[in-house]
């Protein structure tokens with residue numbers, strides 16, 4: 001993972017660090033050089049609350065290297081409540097679809113070597 005230290009710190013605190021366009025307010029998750037909406041190059045940091053709902057996910061039972069301790073887990077796309085921004089992360093100990101209905105409330109709960117760690121609310 002090539003996440004920035006400040007992004008990791010925010011995730012450990014349960015938040016998502018986004019870049020907000022100073023001109024139009026559009027939020028960007030990754031570091032961008034131009035606003036995808038208005039083309040402005042001026043951004044400021046914006047701390048988003050890391051709570052949201054599961055939009056979709058994939059259950060992984062055969063993990064890539066580094067994920068062994070979390071298997072089986074779900075690789076989840078969640079939509080943040082406050083901003084509608086979608087972030088992906090992993091939720092340990094999900095074995096079958098019944099374990100994690102779409103729409104389940106989840107929150108950012110840390111950052112591991114594999115990325116954002118989520119947990120159920």
Ligand SMILES: [Zn+2]
Pocket residue numbers: 021022023024025026035036037038039040
């Ligand atoms: Zn903009």
